[in-house]
Amino acid sequence: MLPSIVGHAVPAYSILAKTMSEESLKQVAAAIAAKRTSLTPEEAKELAVRAVRFKKERGRLPSISSTDAWERRMAEGAAAFVRFKDEDRYE
Numbered sequence: 867m868l869p870s871i872v873g874h875a876v877p878a879y880s881i882l883a884k885t886m887s888e889e890s891l892k893q894v895a896a897a898i899a900a901k902r903t904s905l906t907p908e909e910a911k912e913l914a915v916r917a918v919r920f921k922k923e924r925g926r927l928p929s930i931s932s933t934d935a936w937e938r939r940m941a942e943g944a945a946a947f948v949r950f951k952d953e954d955r956y957e
């Protein structure tokens with residue numbers, strides 16, 4: 867499902883869809899979503915903490931492609947937290 871949707875959105879993704887697994891494409895989508903976020907570093911950190919709690923309760927990380935808006939928000943926050951951390955925005 868994901869490769870066909872992505873293939874229609876951007877032609878370059880159709881090439882990637884032929885060579886990458888669905889899980890890899892989801893990771894790419896999460897990275898892109900994290901770059902587009904309007905979260906502050908503090909909000910991202912709070913959401914990342916909640917994402918860890920979500921993982922402990924459900925045995926998996928929140929999904930950026932979930933139909934649940936809150937789960938998507940936690941996934942975006944966790945991805946943004948990692949990006950902010952890599953950019954040395956935290957002390």
